[in-house]
Amino acid sequence: MKLYIAEKPSLGRAIAAALPKPHKNHKTHIEVANGDVVSWCVGHILAQADPQDYDERFKKWSMETLPMLPQQWKLIPIARTRAQLTALRHLVKQADIIIHAGDPDREGQLLVDEVIDYFNVSTAKKAAVKRLLISDLNLPAVKRSLNSLKNNQDFMPLSISALARSRADWLYGLNLTRAYTLQGQKQGYNSVLSVGRVQTPLLGLVVRREQAIANFVSKPFYQVLAHLSLSQNQINDNECFTAKWQPSDSCQPYCDEEGRVLVKALAENVVGRIKDQPAIVEDISIEQKQQNQPLAFNLSSLQISAAKQFSMNAKLVLDVCQALYEKHKLITYPRSDCRHLPKEQLKQATAIISMLAGTKLPCNEQAKNADASIRSYVWNDKKITAHHAIIPTEKSPNNINLNSFEKNIYLLITRQYLAQFYPVYKYQQTKLTVKIAGGLFTTNAKVEQQKGWKVLFPSNDKAALQENKQLPILEKGQHLHCFQGELIEKHTSPPESFTDATLLAAMTGIARFVSDENIRKVLRDTDGLGTDATRAGIIDLLFKRNFLQRQGKKIVATDIGVALINALPVKATLPDMTAQWESMLTAISEKNANYVSFMNPLITTITEMISEASQQPFTGLPKVDFKPRKVRKIKKRFTKKATGNVNSRIQA
Numbered sequence: 001m002k003l004y005i006a007e008k009p010s011l012g013r014a015i016a017a018a019l020p021k022p023h024k025n026h027k028t029h030i031e032v033a034n035g036d037v038v039s040w041c042v043g044h045i046l047a048q049a050d051p052q053d054y055d056e057r058f059k060k061w062s063m064e065t066l067p068m069l070p071q072q073w074k075l076i077p078i079a080r081t082r083a084q085l086t087a088l089r090h091l092v093k094q095a096d097i098i099i100h101a102g103d104p105d106r107e108g109q110l111l112v113d114e115v116i117d118y119f120n121v122s123t124a125k126k127a128a129v130k131r132l133l134i135s136d137l138n139l140p141a142v143k144r145s146l147n148s149l150k151n152n153q154d155f156m157p158l159s160i161s162a163l164a165r166s167r168a169d170w171l172y173g174l175n176l177t178r179a180y181t182l183q184g185q186k187q188g189y190n191s192v193l194s195v196g197r198v199q200t201p202l203l204g205l206v207v208r209r210e211q212a213i214a215n216f217v218s219k220p221f222y223q224v225l226a227h228l229s230l231s232q233n234q235i236n237d238n239e240c241f242t243a244k245w246q247p248s249d250s251c252q253p254y255c256d257e258e259g260r261v262l263v264k265a266l267a268e269n270v271v272g273r274i275k276d277q278p279a280i281v282e283d284i285s286i287e288q289k290q291q292n293q294p295l296a297f298n299l300s301s302l303q304i305s306a307a308k309q310f311s312m313n314a315k316l317v318l319d320v321c322q323a324l325y326e327k328h329k330l331i332t333y334p335r336s337d338c339r340h341l342p343k344e345q346l347k348q349a350t351a352i353i354s355m356l357a358g359t360k361l362p363c364n365e366q367a368k369n370a371d372a373s374i375r376s377y378v379w380n381d382k383k384i385t386a387h388h389a390i391i392p393t394e395k396s397p398n399n400i401n402l403n404s405f406e407k408n409i410y411l412l413i414t415r416q417y418l419a420q421f422y423p424v425y426k427y428q429q430t431k432l433t434v435k436i437a438g439g440l441f442t443t444n445a446k447v448e449q450q451k452g453w454k455v456l457f458p459s460n461d462k463a464a465l466q467e468n469k470q471l472p473i474l475e476k477g478q479h480l481h482c483f484q485g486e487l488i489e490k491h492t493s494p495p496e497s498f499t500d501a502t503l504l505a506a507m508t509g510i511a512r513f514v515s516d517e518n519i520r521k522v523l524r525d526t527d528g529l530g531t532d533a534t535r536a537g538i539i540d541l542l543f544k545r546n547f548l549q550r551q552g553k554k555i556v557a558t559d560i561g562v563a564l565i566n567a568l569p570v571k572a573t574l575p576d577m578t579a580q581w582e583s584m585l586t587a588i589s590e591k592n593a594n595y596v597s598f599m600n601p602l603i604t605t606i607t608e609m610i611s612e613a614s615q616q617p618f619t620g621l622p623k624v625d626f627k628p629r630k631v632r633k634i635k636k637r638f639t640k641k642a643t644g645n646v647n648s649r650i651q652a
Helices: 009-016 079-094 106-118 123-127 139-146 152-186 199-214 249-254 264-274 299-310 314-327 343-357 363-368 404-421 452-456 462-467 500-508 517-523 535-544 559-567 575-589 595-613 644-649
Strands: 002-006 029-031 037-040 046-048 074-077 097-101 220-229 241-246 277-291 425-436 439-450 479-491 548-551 554-557
Touching (some): 002 079, 002 106, 009 029, 009 037, 009 097, 009 139, 009 314, 046 106, 046 152, 079 106, 097 106, 199 500, 199 554, 299 404, 299 500, 343 363, 554 559, 575 595
Parallel strands (some): 002 037
Antiparallel strands (some): 220 241, 241 439
């Protein structure tokens, strides 16, 4: 008997639909006509054990028991899913072949692997486990996946990476939350100071941004524009243009670090010197350029786009995507961190475009003008891991009643996909340098030559319109006339508060917020702070813990959030260390690092931070009284040690 173990019931039902009928439906599984069985987890049905499950002394919060370092990790069945776990135990024992059908990502890999390990499956049986990767729940796609099963052992690095992350979160979060909470209590803050490997640096980003805004002092700076014509006697609007003054090296003492002039008198002097003066074209360059199609969406880029266009927060976008994927089956697997597509998927491109052309949604006209023969840079097998970018499936939305959120997200995904079948965007870039009274002035002009994929992305941006200005026909050495100088006074502006879009962008581009140049270089091509699948949950958690709040579209820290960051050691509030860990987890999943090389330095770091916490005065925290606890009966839980097989495997 073949046993398919899906990550969740909806995926299990989609798999069963592609297997021989008739079916016998049970509460915990589905039997198909040939005797095979499809069962499922319900998300994680096993959890990391609590501290007291390792040592009774850990039940009481005390600095003397820190750090808590399990020697043999344990997993505990989650009470609400115990019946499903029991059913899986019997099915796994009966199965001749097990087929792993978790979601195609790190967490999905671990979720089923840990269940198989928990049941102490024999080495031979475990080596024969197959991997079923499904990114599209529609019947044709599921059938294609069933015909291309993989060896589950090939995906073990994903599982090990997720396992390392899970244990790291336990070690870091529980140990440091206890350490800092205990120190906070000495100052009268008798509530939990929750600390997390990712959540705390993220909160730190927000707090420091608001502090920078509060402490910002605006300063004036000055720009000089030269208004130029082709000749002194001919001032025609079509033959006039402006160029901006570029301060020379001798002016640098009067400029800030960004080269902006801070002394008004200097700018006024330049304005007076260039009026009614001859000018000469010092240099001119004309380049033909093009901009390739934007890559298809992964989850983070989709969340950022939805936040900008529809003010949707990250969790809402993820929830909508899950509905489009599981309920409506209109998109492929949404928790993707990949923006590329496999060349194999090109076989479905014509059918998808044809389906979109027949929809009743705005994407129909976009699809009718798409050219399936165009090959963008999105098609790259080398960039694909366990999953690919989020794209529409072959299923039509015509008979589906989508709500406004679902419709908006679906149209974003379809537009991004259809952009791959439009020509590149082409334009002519002109860079001009003019010399006036010994000073240099520059201007740029961009002339659109082929709209290409940009027809799908209309813009009302005034800056974009200005960018497409045209210059008169000029050549190097040509004499011009500056008929007027103009002084423009501007003021430096503070950084903007984070929004849903910019906070997500900060998490994905965390290297920008890392001070160490060596670390920054390492992080530019990594996943950033958190992963595509976890970022929405991390942001939501900070709101639930009353560390963050919304002010319109702004995301700011609460007083408690500010106090926490101010009280914690700087190391715990910066993204540097956390980002390095995320980089290591990615390396493990890509077979470029191992479990031990990640966990050992982590344990050392945690031990050091606990020692630092014991010396932390934790000033600035508000006085908070203990909340009386409700007395409740706690059922005794069954615990089981993680199998030896798991622990031996992760040492590799």
